Amino acid sequence: MLNVEAIRKDFPFLKEGRVYLDSTASSLTPDPVIQRMIEYYHDYRANVGRGIYRASQRATDEFEAARERIARFIGAGRDELILLRNSTEALNLIANGVQFKRGDRVVLTIQEHHSNFVIWQRAKERFGLDLRIVNSDRQGFFNLSDFEAAIDGKTRLVSIAHVSNVLGVRLPVKEVAKLAHEQGSLVAVDGAQSVPHTRVDVGDLGCDFFAFSGHKMCGPTGAGGLFIRGDLQERVAPLCVGGGTIEDVGIDYYRLRRGPYKYEAGTPAIAESIGLGAAADYLSSIGMQNISDHEHALTRRMMDRLPEVPGLNIYGPPNAGDRAGIFSFNVQGMNSHDVALALDSAAGIMVRSGHHCALPLMKELLGVAEGSVRASVYLYNTLSEVDLFVDTLSEIAKTIA
Amino acid sequence: MNSIFEAYSKFPRADCGYCGNPSCITALRRYCSGEMPLDKCLFFRTGAFDPGLIHYPAARDSPSKPGISYINPCPSDAKMVTVEVSLASGMHAKHGYYDMISLDRIFGRFIPSLKVSPSLGIARIEHDGRAIMAFKEGRMLIRRALGEEDAFMQLSRAMRQLWAAVN
Numbered sequence: 156m157l158n159v160e161a162i163r164k165d166f167p168f169l170k171e172g173r174v175y176l177d178s179t180a181s182s183l184t185p186d187p188v189i190q191r192m193i194e195y196y197h198d199y200r201a202n203v204g205r206g207i208y209r210a211s212q213r214a215t216d217e218f219e220a221a222r223e224r225i226a227r228f229i230g231a232g233r234d235e236l237i238l239l240r241n242s243t244e245a246l247n248l249i250a251n252g253v254q255f256k257r258g259d260r261v262v263l264t265i266q267e268h269h270s271n272f273v274i275w276q277r278a279k280e281r282f283g284l285d286l287r288i289v290n291s292d293r294q295g296f297f298n299l300s301d302f303e304a305a306i307d308g309k310t311r312l313v314s315i316a317h318v319s320n321v322l323g324v325r326l327p328v329k330e331v332a333k334l335a336h337e338q339g340s341l342v343a344v345d346g347a348q349s350v351p352h353t354r355v356d357v358g359d360l361g362c363d364f365f366a367f368s369g370h371k372m373c374g375p376t377g378a379g380g381l382f383i384r385g386d387l388q389e390r391v392a393p394l395c396v397g398g399g400t401i402e403d404v405g406i407d408y409y410r411l412r413r414g415p416y417k418y419e420a421g422t423p424a425i426a427e428s429i430g431l432g433a434a435a436d437y438l439s440s441i442g443m444q445n446i447s448d449h450e451h452a453l454t455r456r457m458m459d460r461l462p463e464v465p466g467l468n469i470y471g472p473p474n475a476g477d478r479a480g481i482f483s484f485n486v487q488g489m490n491s492h493d494v495a496l497a498l499d500s501a502a503g504i505m506v507r508s509g510h511h512c513a514l515p516l517m518k519e520l521l522g523v524a525e526g527s528v529r530a531s532v533y534l535y536n537t538l539s540e541v542d543l544f545v546d547t548l549s550e551i552a553k554t555i556a
Numbered sequence: 557m558n559s560i561f562e563a564y565s566k567f568p569r570a571d572c573g574y575c576g577n578p579s580c581i582t583a584l585r586r587y588c589s590g591e592m593p594l595d596k597c598l599f600f601r602t603g604a605f606d607p608g609l610i611h612y613p614a615a616r617d618s619p620s621k622p623g624i625s626y627i628n629p630c631p632s633d634a635k636m637v638t639v640e641v642s643l644a645s646g647m648h649a650k651h652g653y654y655d656m657i658s659l660d661r662i663f664g665r666f667i668p669s670l671k672v673s674p675s676l677g678i679a680r681i682e683h684d685g686r687a688i689m690a691f692k693e694g695r696m697l698i699r700r701a702l703g704e705e706d707a708f709m710q711l712s713r714a715m716r717q718l719w720a721a722v723n
């Protein structure tokens with residue numbers, strides 16, 4: 156069990172009159188995480204990996220300790236975790252780092268976020284990739300045989316989301332990874348929406364790459380990570396090179412370092428990475444299972460009560476058990492932005508509206524090119540916030556839709 | 557956490573007029589601004605309703621300063637210009653800028669495209685795919701305007717429709 160009231164006290168943003176239901180876009184940051192970053196600025200504000208003086212040593216130690224914490228959080232080895240800005244940068248690294256040949260096949264799904272979609276469209280233009288998109292049904296469920304058909308011997312990479320940021324559905328990552336490996340393909344997982352909410356173990360998933368964002372898991376903005384399986388790093392080129400990435404440089408040669416450093420060009424986001432390490436600790440101390448259970452209770456309440464709202468179209472799986480705490484919907488006769496504005500104005504409820512950076516899904520699968528409203532819950536949300544949200548939404552639907 | 561809607565839902569909503577107000581919403585407004593004790597209402601006085609549950613709705617974070625601003629909430633919807641105008645002034649701090657009850661009761665019925673929610677404090681006008689929302693604190697939003705000029709056209713039109721509800 157998790158003590159929501161105690162947890163809420165850790166989040167300075169949660170003041171009276173604010174109901175934050177947009178954690179899918181970015182989560183809030185608790186005080187213990189902010190304090191760790193302030194500590195860096197106050198006590199050992201120095202660059203990492205270069206200085207010999209004590210503050211720089213401490214900065215290096217704390218930065219590397221953060222790497223270790225974050226790596227452990229997703230079941231990776233410390234040398235397998237590259238500290239980057241966010242999922243988008245991590246996915247770009249994959250698209251540019253894997254040495255593709257013309258005609259190589261890359262398989263995605265219709266549910267991908269633009270960050271795992273546009274990069275492959277550009278890679279197609281650049282390297283002549285054969286891009287395949289696997290469709291799901293309208294509720295978000297896939298047929299494994301569609302993956303079987305799409306993944307062939309020429310498939311170099313399968314890149315799929317772990318949890319859809321629109322439908323809240325969990326993708327069959329483990330099964331797809333198995334299929335892909337049988338065909339000799341690599342597997343990349345966009346874990347932006349899974350790491351914050353459930354226990355993730357990259358070894359258990361069986362993926363070769365795993366990208367995630369710190370700002371969605373109680374960390375600060377500007378810190379995220381990419382897992383690259385250790386033995387694969389030889390064959391994956393960095394996105395940027397320069398200071399920090401090299402072992403030796405001469406007039407006419409350079410040699411890259413080994414391990415995560417090869418991918419971390421320039422001065423990293425030191426404070427933010429330390430903050431992300433603290434966020435991993437924060438979530439672990441509460442317990443990922445407790446967080447999932449709490450979110451599930453909120454999800455059940457939401458799915459029980461949402462049908463009360465007249466004229467509501469809710470997307471994704473109808474069963475609370477099949478979904479993460481993400482709820483996309485439309486109120487009949489009202490644009491999604493108007494609904495979001497009304498929720499904010501009437502009750503201080505913050506939700507997202509629009510396309511959620513997943514236009515292919517919105518247009519092709521849901522047929523709602525004009526967008527949808529999306530509410531999402533996290534560890535600091537309460538049942539009474541869910542109730543207030545549903546009550547206010549009902550009132551909106553009854554009076555101004 | 558109490559929204560004005562939540563407070564309203566705990567009112568008798570009989571609109572009986574016993575307290576001297578034309579409706580429960582007016583009574584709620586006057587109660588919220590400290591001008592009417594709840595026991596003026598017969599339902600509360602007789603204990604048929606529990607006033608203990610009602611709190612003054614939390615003040616909004618930051619009342620928008622008077623002025624005009626452009627927002628573009630979704631970069632993939634480039635056609636859309638959203639204009640936000642704040643007409644609020646200190647004078648309206650207590651009751652808000654628009655009186656949504658009068659708007660609903662008196663003017664709502666003459667403007668078919670106007671929808672008013674006194675409980676939420678929001679009025680909405682939609683036509684030609686454009687939407688205008690007016691909030692009781694004096695904020696107005698023109699969504700999906702074709703450009704600045706169009707936004708001003710929409711705005712002045714809406715202000716003319718809503719003028720009589722200004723407090």
Ligand SMILES: Cc1ncc(COP(=O)(O)O)c(C=O)c1O
Pocket residue numbers: 179180241242243244268270271316318319320345347348368512
């Ligand atoms: C599934 C998914 N992938 C990728 C991203 C991109 O994350 P970021 O903006 O942190 O790079 C998001 C964020 O919305 C997401 O939900």
Ligand code: SF4
Pocket residue numbers: 568569570571572573574575576577578579580583584596597598599600
């Ligand atoms: S007396 Fe009570 S029920 Fe009657 S109008 Fe006033 S508040 Fe409403």
